[in-house]
Amino acid sequence: MTTALLVIDYTNDFVADDGKLTCGEPGQRIEQRIMKLVQQFHDTRTSIVFAVDVHAENDSYHPETKLFPAHNIEGTKGREQYKSIQHFLDGFTEQLPEHIRMMDKTRYSAFAGTDLAIRLRERNISTVHLTGVCTDICILHTAVDAFNLGFSIVVHADAVQSFNQQGHHFALQHFKNCLGAEVVESSDVHTIDQQ
Template sequence: MSKKALIIVDYSNDFISDTGKLTCGKSGQAIEGFIVDRIKHYHEAKENIFFMMDLHFENDPTHPESKSFPPHNIIGTEGRNLYGRVGSIFNDIQHDEHVFFIDKRRYDSFFGTPLDTLLRERKVDTLEIVGVCTDICVLHTASTAYNLNYQLIIPKKGVATFNPQGHEWALTHFKNTLGATVE
């Protein structure tokens, strides 16, 4: 029997809010209800939930993303807070032993974080990944998860990006190349 965990990638104000610094806007807002429902499902089942959050510092020219994207998810700013109802539900459950909030410094939620160790300690073998951006951080996280032999579930209703072509390409890649269940 597989043991699952929910991974929520970068669902912050800067990526989702209309006024976010690097926003997906309406496409990111449209997945909010689905993500909230998945969090409730995993929480009620006492399954592990990981909130993986992009972390940047003000005026950091050393970070590789500085060349590609405007400053976003700056530590200590409102933009880095979890968006809307996802933020509210996190506030209600954040102290439970199966809920984690982990900072990440690259697209990939595994790179330089304790995510893999925490998943293995809990005997997790299947990851359901939701959040943004489908073709950037969700993609890099899913690719590493595949290489680490996790089974993958990527719900179409749970991922979004600001690039419609990139979104469709990534969904196809998850299914055809990474063997993910894309539902």
């Protein structure tokens, strides 16, 4: 397979009602769609990467500190995946299968300061499927970096969301019009086997 699913920041802090920087109900609405994609990729043993924002408590040097409340603090429940996604991961009692990877990221983009591009290229992956939150922040910045690195991009419009609906709609258009991404929904005839 030359494709990978990226689940970006679908954590309690970004999605749960009591999350520190939550999308709330819009973010919760996409849970089952993300889970369906995770299961589909897992069933075919296709690469899945959970890119998870991580911050140190009281980090005055991080640029987000001035922009957002503290969130996804290392070692907190806020960093765990939301509901069914965490339940899926908890089902692997010893270690995750080789095709599933958890990775930390400290910036909006899953590529910034990480070895993600190297790992994808090692596996001959040329297409990334993007899901998670927030559409206009971490999904967008990841997509821009993927574009600049030469990856093909598929954004699952019904598996991304934001706390800013105007930003969400802007980003969906930007993916398509400026990055040449394929923007799909579950009703579209599209499977991972076609990649």
